[in-house]
Amino acid sequence: MKRTWLASLIILASGLAYAIDAGDAFEDPEMQARYEKISSEVRCLVCQNQTIKDSNAFLAADLKREIRRLLVEGKTDAEIYDFLVARYGDFVLYRPRKSGRTLVLWIAPFLFIAIGGLVAIKVVRGRMTMSTDDDTDPDQAASKS
Amino acid sequence: MTRYLAPLIIVAVMIPVFIIGLSLDPTAVPSPLINKAAPQFELPTLKDPGRTVGSANYDGQVALVNVWATWCGGCRQEHDYLMKLAAENDIPIYGLNWRDRRDPALVWLQQLGDPYVASAYDEDGRVGIDWGVYGAPETFLIDKDGVILHKHISPLTEKIWQRDFLPKVLAAKGTSE
Numbered sequence: 001m002k003r004t005w006l007a008s009l010i011i012l013a014s015g016l017a018y019a020i021d022a023g024d025a026f027e028d029p030e031m032q033a034r035y036e037k038i039s040s041e042v043r044c045l046v047c048q049n050q051t052i053k054d055s056n057a058f059l060a061a062d063l064k065r066e067i068r069r070l071l072v073e074g075k076t077d078a079e080i081y082d083f084l085v086a087r088y089g090d091f092v093l094y095r096p097r098k099s100g101r102t103l104v105l106w107i108a109p110f111l112f113i114a115i116g117g118l119v120a121i122k123v124v125r126g127r128m129t130m131s132t133d134d135d136t137d138p139d140q141a142a143s144k145s
Numbered sequence: 146m147t148r149y150l151a152p153l154i155i156v157a158v159m160i161p162v163f164i165i166g167l168s169l170d171p172t173a174v175p176s177p178l179i180n181k182a183a184p185q186f187e188l189p190t191l192k193d194p195g196r197t198v199g200s201a202n203y204d205g206q207v208a209l210v211n212v213w214a215t216w217c218g219g220c221r222q223e224h225d226y227l228m229k230l231a232a233e234n235d236i237p238i239y240g241l242n243w244r245d246r247r248d249p250a251l252v253w254l255q256q257l258g259d260p261y262v263a264s265a266y267d268e269d270g271r272v273g274i275d276w277g278v279y280g281a282p283e284t285f286l287i288d289k290d291g292v293i294l295h296k297h298i299s300p301l302t303e304k305i306w307q308r309d310f311l312p313k314v315l316a317a318k319g320t321s322e
Contacts, residue, residue: 085177
């Protein structure tokens, strides 16, 4: 059993070894780290559910080459993200900017949780009062049976 | 009564939301370049590496910039329509041959016809990135001031031309023509 687990773990982990990158690593580890960070934040638009870091589509390769070039030119991370957003729009970033247009994306999950929470509280309260009351509600009768 | 009405209202709201949401094409990403100045470029022409073509060529004109490549199936699909468009309409079409190889691209134009005033040869896709190109074929409509009025991703057809391009083309050309 243990061996099976180990074997499957190794097989799963081997996927990580397929990291695709045509260019050489930067000599400066800090630059390399920034490069990897940025390329894992950018969506590959041809294969929309992959980052460009994980993708071997040629557009991803082109964008990685551009990111390298901009890093070498001494651009900041923010400037590189600006470069990409100016060309491909907010959708290119996995974590879209908190701007007016994308605000709804950031607020909506919390809003839905709040709505869901309120509904849940209401339902639970309703049940609590119903179970103490003498009930004539057919739904309630059905749920008891 | 409200306990039966509330779910009904919720469903009544959700259905149109889903119908609209699900009929959208998730691969069509709106370009931030619409209504902005088209990126300037200058590249060697496909036919003659010694000559260049670029945004200066269509300066002051209403023009189309069509991104194509020989490896792109949709480009083959729209090619016949581009030929028709070039023959029937008074609008120059500039090609951006994107991440392609010169020889097959030249054969393509020879065999299928050349609807382009000229094609720029963007071998490494640098200009493509400036234009936010991510999937050929893409067609941009540029006005006289070099502003991108419209971008269409996927093969161009008569229907799309009539519906999305022609009204904008006529408006951009104004009454002077």
